[in-house]
Amino acid sequence: MKPTDVADPTYFHKVVDCQWACPAHTPVPEYIRLIAQRRYSDAFMINWKSNVFPGVLGRTCDRPCEPACRRTRIEQKPVAICRLKRVAADNRGDVSHRLPAIPSQKNGKRIALIGAGPASLTVARDLLPLGYECVLFEKDRQSGGLMRTNIPSFRLPVDVLDDEVERILDLGVEVRFNTEVSSLKSVLNEGFDAVFIGTGAPRGKDLAITGRRQANANIHLGIDFLTSVAFKHTESIGRRVLVIGGGNTAMDCCRTALRMGGDDVRVTVRSPREDMKASDWEIEDAEREGIPILDNHSPIEFLIEDGRLHGVVFERMQAHYDGFGRRSLSPSGEPPVVIECDDVLMAIGQNNAFPWIERDIGIVFDDTGMPVVDAQTFQSTLPEVFFGGDAAWGPKNIIWAVAHGHQAAISIDLKCREISLTNRPPPMTNLFSQKMGIHEWSYENDISIEQRLAVPHADLAKSLKSLTTEVELGYDGQMAMEEATRCLNCDIQTVFSESLCIECDACVDICPVDCINFTQNEEETPLRAQLRVPATNLDQDLYVSDYLNTGRVMVKDEDVCLHCGLCAERCPTSAWDMQKFLFLDGMATASQELADAN
């Protein structure tokens, strides 16, 4: 293999598994260290810059970082990254003086943001400090989008959301609440320099089966139900509630119903339990509250009695998997099941809907009714119109909407400055030694063998009585510190200098996870096979040095490296060094360099 090019920012970035997995590339280990030091405001600001909504995401994020966590490859459970983020948000001090300055002299460009969800708010956050004027259109009377309407308050308290949303609005967004845009053409006619569409995926899917129309009064689409609860339009529900669907919305629906008077709430899913779309922890939370989940149940008919909904008939299903692991469902042949109920909540998915976008203004839609959007720039086929969040590619999660918002903001800025949209600002990277002295390193490298700490919950009986009592209490400072020390500091990189190496084997001998090798060079496949412990995880790179004096090369398998620093500690010539790699994703910037490079 060729020597690894560690000057390429993606190499060390990939080693920081959590940051690499995060769509917004939040520097996770950096803020976790700050939490361990109880520097909550500093940890909050790192999050705020990358993911804009630390308090919200610290409670609701889909956490792509956690399955990626190196700890899952060494023990079982990842560091509770998401819940540590919440600790930073909940315990931070006043940060108002650390927010970006908004120029009083505007740059003369006006941007329309349609839909006040996380994507649009991120665009506003990124563009306002550059002198843009942002006008936010929202059909509801408050901003926040699905964060407000679809996430129940017992998971995300309203004051946490208000705080994070208002922090952005206070930067100087011109808001137009209660303004449902019915024509994109009319918005464009106002002369905006760019329009960002972040309207989400607002239409719940329905089921066209027997009895659907007659039972309409007692069948509610999940996201509409949650919205109406959030705005207090709905305050009660029947005693027996059936939730159809197995995603996170279904979990929110059943738990909400339980708090609104439902005392026999059940969830039915077509697929087997293990294939449910909901996050494991959201399923656990529902089950902890005593809600049964019936899998392999496919609804075939709504039963009507005396003109109202009486129950639902289900066909039992069976899953089959082909040789590629693809699943198909078919009836199992067991007799149908009837479940009586007073109300049904339907949470079987969401669709996008753009009836308000005229089809003759230059925005091309594909066969599925989705706009054609560039995957890198988020630009539509009408150059001044951009899409992001669920509106761009269908339902995802808040953290994706934030990541889209950052990229769209970059594109809008480049467009307004007449710079090519592909000429994007590079990431900021920094690599510097953490050696403080003999045996002294600037990070905690005594590897914790503790198991993941469970987040304490409020008393179940008490929390089931209220829609607004937050179920999770969050870690306290001590617990957060203990959980934070489980972090392996994957951003503290092992950097190897072949010119200094005397091939004494000290690093090979001390490495607790046998990831360092001095061996004959080969192509990647045989090289992976001939290591002390063969490198079978192909998602993880090999760090290969140039040829050493003996004609061998150093090969390090990054897979399970603990970043303990013992290789550097035991190296007599400092051929190994522990260096912190900071990676900050490119952001919309006032930099002149991009313009010059154009």
Add this chain to the structure above:
Amino acid sequence: MTHIAKPKFQHPKLPVNGLGLTRRNYEGVVSTLCAGCGHDSISAAIIEACFELEIPAHRIAKISGIGCSSKTTNYFLSRAHGFNSVHGRMPSVATGANLANPDLTYLGVSGDGDTASIGLGQFSHAVRRRLNMVYIVENNGTYGLTKGQFSATNDKISKSRKGVENRFESIDLCSLAIELGAGFVARSFSGDKAQLVPLIKAAMSYRGFAFLDVISPCVTFNNHSNSTKSYDYVREHNEVLDVLDLVPQRSEISTDYQPGTSVEVTLHDGSEIKLHKLSQDYDPSDHGSALLNLYQYKQQNTVATGVLYLDPNESDMHDLLMTCEQPLNTLRDNALCPGSAVLDTLNSQFK
């Protein structure tokens, strides 16, 4: 020396031996030697050898004297028996222990000072008695603990770090061991585990006195350009005489060498040492040829490594002394003191 505790976590796919143990189960505490010390590599090689031989640690007794090398018994096999004895007196302790219980595997770790200076007498007699043990000298040619004076194994041409000349002839411990009756004599280099691990395995399987002289650079005092015990010098002047393969009793022999280039020795436990000779005109089972060879290589300032001498006829102190089969430490009172009738019978033989 390090202040970081070695993490308990290990590679989830770390190989497991027949006892269900990984090589990490054979570790000791973290070394307090200088970073890059050759001795640490030898400790790692011992760990690897014991792991591969599938010896339970509690069947091994590790015994040492005084010095950097003698400290290392703490850095491997923390579950083995251990005795960190007096300077140069490791052979006596090993002899006593071996007399009492020959069933353990005895692993002596010593240095060039502990063996070639203060302990030379003890060493010589342990060899003569063919004490059944592995005797490893971690040879760096210098007194590291006392700040880098020449040791008795430092070659005459090898200067100190500050350029001071060495006036005295060096002692070649391998020649001495061959001359005094060691059955297995080999030399290796801490920087070459591919060679060292099989040698340790074979030495541990051999019954009799097995001597390993391992050149182990002292990174602090004797790893400079005027030294003959530096990483660079040994790599440049290393003449590998043969490649050893220890074939355990239960496995099939798979490697085939050209006739006349290999020596095969079946050991008492049924395992087989296969020695592939790289140098044609030398016979490692011949006393005289081995000594002559060593002398010639020394004249050329070449470090000859590999098996230097191997006596196919294993024999140890218990054979020479004709001790009883049962280990002495398990003999009960009635065996040790069989009564006046037996004494009378014995005395009558001398009348």
